[in-house]
Amino acid sequence: MTSASFKLIRQQHQKLSQQLHHHSYRYHTLDQPEITDSEYDQLLKKLLDIEAQHPELITPDSPSQRVGSTPLSGFSPAKHVTPMLSLENAFNGSDLRDFDTRVKRFLSRTEDLQYLCEPKLDGVAVALTYQQGKLIRGATRGNGLTGEDITQNVRTIGAIPLQLQNDYPEQLEVRGEIYMELEAFRKLNLQRREEGEATFANPRNLTAGSLRQLDPKLTASRTLTISCYGIGAISGEMPATHQQLLEALSHWGFKVNLSIIQTADNIEAVIDRYAELQAIRETLPYEIDGMVIKVNSIALQQELGEKSRTPRWAIAAKFPARQEQTVLESVRLQVGRTGAVTPVANLRPVNVSGVTVSSASLHNWDEISRLDVRIGDTIVVERAGDVIPDIVRVVLEKRSGNETLISEPSHCPSCGSKLIRELDEVVPRCQNLDCPARLKESLKHFCSREAMDIEGLGDRQIDQLLRLKLVNSIADLYRLRREDLFQFERMGDKLADKLLKAIAASKQRPLENFIFALGIRHVGKHLAKLIVHHFDSLEKLAATTTEELLALHEIGPQVSASIVHFFNAETNQKLLQDLQELGVNPHKEERISGDRFQGKTFVFTGSLERFSRKEGTALVEAQGGRVSGSVSKKTDYVVAGAEAGSKLTKAEQLGIQILSEDDFLQLIEQDIEK
Template sequence: MDQTQAAKRHRQLCAELHRHNTLYHIHDRPEIGDAEYDRLFSELLQLEEAFPELDTPSSPSRRVGAPPLEKFKSVAHSLPMLSLENAFNDQDMRDFDERIKRFLSTDETIEYACELKMDGVAVELVYHEGRLEVGSTRGDGSSGEGITENLRTIASIPLLLSEDAPSLLEVRGEVYMELAAFQSLNEERQEEGLANFANPRNAAAGSLRQLDSAITARRPLQIFCYGIGLLEGPRPHSHSQLLEQLRTWGLRVNSEETKTAKGIDQVLAIYANLLQRRDQLPYEIDGMVVKVNNLALQRELGEKTRTPRWAIAYKFPPRQAITTIDDIVLQVGRTGAITPVAQLRPVEVSGVIVSRASLHNWDEIARLDVRIGDQVVVERAGDVIPDVVKVLTEKRSGDEQALPLPLNCPVCSGPVSRLEGEVVPRCQNSSCPARLRESLKHFVARRAMDIDGLGQRTIDQLLERGLVRNFADLYRLSREELLACERMGEKSTDKLLAAIDASKERPLARFLFALGIRNVGEHLAKLLAAQFGTLAELATAGHDQLLALHEVGPQVAESVVDFFANERNRQLLAELQEAGVRPQAGEKRSGGPLTGKTFVFTGSLEIFKRKEAQQLVEGRGGRASGSVSKKTDYLVAGRDAGSKLDRANELGVTVLSEEEFQQLLARIDNGEQH
């Protein structure tokens, strides 16, 4: 390849990599898998090595991530958050070990720390005097997006460190979502007519980039911390000691899965074992990070332009395979949502035989141009159903068939419609057997009415025998009817009947969630139960009364009002009551001098801890919110208040200092007007 050809190919690669970086980092909507991206990036690096003049400041090789989004304040990192070199086979790792020894001019065995390469979102947490003050994404490595309030909502991120923590500590970590939580989130989004997240990493990224931190708070995010930036005070001698120190300060580290290895052979053995256990982990990983364990040696080795010399990521082989879509079947959910699932010609993907893959919705089908009979690339992520990531259109014969949007339900033949703003069509027949089946599964689930022993197979039998037509019928089942079902002996029958009876007095929040009210998940069910206290009060709540709640928008308010206005639903609730179902009253928010008032706290508080301040408001009947809106009455601003203070000033919200907030509480406690 001559220089002209190399320059042309380099321009093509730069444009393609920049585009995929934007899709991945900015829009959370990747079009290619990691393996394909790594191949393109490797080709770019090889070109720049052969033709150094192509290595310009605008090359993707100079960038670690992507620039911050405009909607967030930019936060500069004191020390760059670098990317890692990739290794794809054992020889790459041996070459890495040899480079380390050459640079250090030593033949001694190097000790390495081996960590899981979490497939999530890299963040930095800055603690001053043990308090979390700033949180940001990695961004372009030099600066990231300021997402402090969103990170504060993650339970595994401490707001305060232990008393012996240093006065300044910059912590690096990976925010992620476990596979089971990811699957549940996508199921909820699917039922709500929203687009599915492509994978747990994208779900975590999308959750962290919410302007409203209340949305982030409802997402099941977690973090593992793996390193530091600046640190005031003595540093540990090794990386493994550093992780232990972080743990003692109160930060979450994955110490159980972090191993030390004496030499590269042990590193390779740890990697081989991890590759075998990959699918047993509750979260998604895409490789193993290997670091020189001795921190003094890390400093001696230093860094290159975009990567440290002392660390490397040994990537897992791609979990992809090529197969054929034999058919596309339609599944109907409890709200009538119809979703397409590809029936695959069975194929092995990283040791597991897969025969179906998710297509999510018709927008996704159109984007990929999927047809029955197509040869496709499928990718598997842990226990989550595989995805079709690419259609091999060049292999089409012309006999492939497109899948039209259904006009009738595939189960009951009832009418189907697709509402504006939704990505899925819905069966409009509330008596559809498929909707009933999925509704029953939801109603008896552990997080809802928790009827242990009433699994899918038993539910199917009850439906086939005509014993259950709605939720209330579950409470009318007799011992004789259950004993007549297959695989139901006396012991399992008695146990199931006891579980059904115990479910009659579940908390109101769980009962509301179990009913499957559109757009009402676990979090909103708890909020409604706390606000209204009883089912009767909620059932008579008006649209405006619901909208007055901070986290209830027009869609939720409409869904709740419509549910209780529906004659079929009112009859169902009456039958449940007649059957003895008495949901326990929620702890209704008591009235008080701050009833109807919404407070937001921002910045670093000196007088109160944030949770304490929020409890002071809620104890007086008010509401503590995480975001500023037109419904906010007061913003209490501590030190270094940022965008929320600007937003409050824009909206004319009353801004209080901590001292003024303290004085306000004193006045209302003395019976004075506020």
Template structure:
């Protein structure tokens, strides 16, 4: 490329990369995938290597991350938080190993020890411990200055506020990655869509958005976690290697990914890379590659750093989980709260080994922003959600026959008016008797975390509605065996089982009953707060806005939603019919003087005798507390099969470990 053309292209790339940095790091709304960003970055890097005289000090290739947000105080890192050079193929892994040996003057056949770890797709942070006490925390920011978010980081339960050692270092700067596990991410996005809020693009953006809340109570409600991986400045402790450092901080109570491994040479790295790539889909969190580091700290110091990355480490990216296909149609879909969502029906395509035929478009604003039309050729990606998302449109493949889908004037299910709610992205059906809303509300009511009507799945509920046997959830309790015998392929035993499951659901905790009603903005956690505060469904129904707002985690939007629900005559009629049918919600109280009063349990590994929810209830019914992490205050850890880091931490702290059988024996004694 001629020098003038190269200068023009480099200028365009710098502007485009800076724009995407701002969208990704500061606004948490990326427009392109990591793979597409990497292509832009590598193109600029290659041009700068070809024309070093055209490189500028302010180039994105000379920076890390982005500038801190002005709404947070700025905090200077004592040791810069550099980013890593990327590799994308096994050949590039081999090149990294060769560069390291060449720089160190080592023979080609000598094997270097490396530490390999999963590359978490989260937000990089720094935790500062002074004399073992967590004092301040910040984001990476531009690598030199980050955003001070100490209060929000203190809500992340896996971050210890005090190191578990009697001889802590005077100063420990700990680098780690805060992430949101996949299951909570999917629940959070579902709640946001039902509330008419824009969903997060991926778990990384959800974690970043959670940590950048000005109100730390919002952060506290999101189950963030962290893995620690590297030191900044350390005073009062010495480490010989990365593996020595990780083993030590683990004993201090800092979370370390259990999949981290020390390997020998290029063969060890490639074997680890292939293993993590194979495990990628089964992990409970998002990873987008592996990180490889020279283990020896003395060799790291000898290798040193380049302008923006260390020579002793590399991030090996996984192939993107994407595919190209055609949008054959866009169908509006109605949820249980009346939100109408556009769903893309795709020409079936395999993405990461899964056949995909649908993709969520979230809402009309999102669809219009990406300019997605019926007939478009699109890139779809599976990134942390069960239903894939459309990443972008290949506009160059348009023929002119593509069509927009406007917001429908009426509900596709019931024909009622559809409106755009002010200050929301949601489009809602106003029909109180909308079949889609009734269907979704019954599915939610019968779900495991609500009234737990075992066996009453989507297909049976569809038949109940088609046969007009139910109009709302209260009708479930007046069904007979003869009603179920009208179903296709229904036998006496199955009908009897369904009736028994419905009967058993009459006795559920008040919190589950409140959650089952499907009140907007009221999830499981809020339902428990309401049950404990009011003690009965009638007390909750009569509660004033002031009484609701007196509950610490209930804000004006939630209070208004609860008031609106119970002031609706049809809703109260359904509630009264449920109570008249024998549904008796009870408040679960901790048993005073129970077997486990004052005791804290942690459950880990794969449990075979009971579920986690069952275990938690067994403990709480006997006056105990079921915690999510192990600490010095933990009394017992109940370990199932394949127990990991929690079991190791329990042994390090001397916490008593029980098998499932031993736990049940203790319960029965």
């Protein structure tokens, strides 16, 4: 692969990551998605495909490493006993056969496996906790580790038992999908139309909004139900198969979709069932968007374990996205913080599977040329693929001859500067560092939580700063005065003081956050951390050479050239000097470091009291070790807290060294002393 090709791939990866982070927040935290689940899944698949071919691009902040987003403050946080993982996606029989091959390879077996095939309901995942048969907590998935406590709301749902029946276990956490059936959804929308109220776009949005009402009476007025599909934790013995697990849940009083769930004795039978379920999709009383396939044996599930965000023993086979025709009415140009100018199609609004679509990604002018798409064309738009829907093709038979070609711009739509398109790039770029559009995106990035974390400076506030011409560069943020802020809409004394305090506090952010905040091309959070590990100060980094950077693991020619170019640019040197004079003093965090655990793998299990999993992971990684979510023959240590379950049992069977929390801390202290 040429360096130019790899550069393009890296750029695609960075763009996908930014888009996924944005839409994860809109979907999981605000319940206000801008795109459909199908579009998000396809976007994530693109990212995972890139990372599978180029694992060097995987960073700790990649959407692939994470599940979801953080909960809102309107509800109390609810920590899950075990993580609520998401699933990898398949889109056809070939993807399912690849999944079967991966599972067999991991298990070192060639014989067929039995799978369980379940409809994938389009609802909201929840965890229900029971003690002595009584419901004590209901929680949303949240970020997979911590959700929101919605106990009072789930108590209003008739399908959720408040008291279990029939020899139930003493401790139990059940996972399920809360949803609304189509008939109830249609009736509610009809009622709202008659009362002059806004209707809901789809049952999933209605369900999410209902569960997050602060008044449980409103939740009770919505006809919600549930289908349970798994167990997060249980006291006592697990059933031998997942099918038996579902039967046990039904036996204890839970609603389980047993009538439509089937086993398949091999992957070809799974593919047949996928086709059958897709064929009857429209006849079901609820919405489904695919089929979940699970290895039926619980013992094999435990042996397979999980990756950072997904289990190895399950996959979601998604149904094809639906398509509609509409007209491309105009094209608007967007300018990013690196100056990249990209085209977006404005469409005649069209309803695609319950969602009104009014724009679609055109990606770049190479893609426009490939599609031969023009303003005025009738096009096929698909709700799958990118941050906004994709244009699949032009309906050429409807072309009248009055359509207009979409020309690549020669000047920036924001500042009017001449655009330059490098030979190895697919988009032109604005080279003006003072471009208002570039400055806006740079300010948003600089103030973001992962960067300088200036709370209170969001999109709306940054728009006002630019409109009022209070900032012309990032450094101007630190020149803002109290009287400047009073020019904002709805700005009072307390809010102004809080914002100035947040700006002042950001002056002492860690060096790795500051480097990330600068927006150096190709330098994300992971590389910023790696760079800080090698360089003691910003001054040393600014004086580095391409050769010194290339000597670092994970840094290639594109990244090294980008870093050197950034610090050699006079405008950036002036910016850094201004920030220093204004008191911005990023520091390298002092961490215990070493390589004593180099090549060693730790697994944390059970309820930890002396430290959190995050803290334990940091201690291990500081000594060169790694932390895994599952126990295997390659595991060196298992750190077991209270109520440790199957991971501890498996570690004992494999003869892996087991450490208590105290043992682990003593091991760390021994290393510190050395």
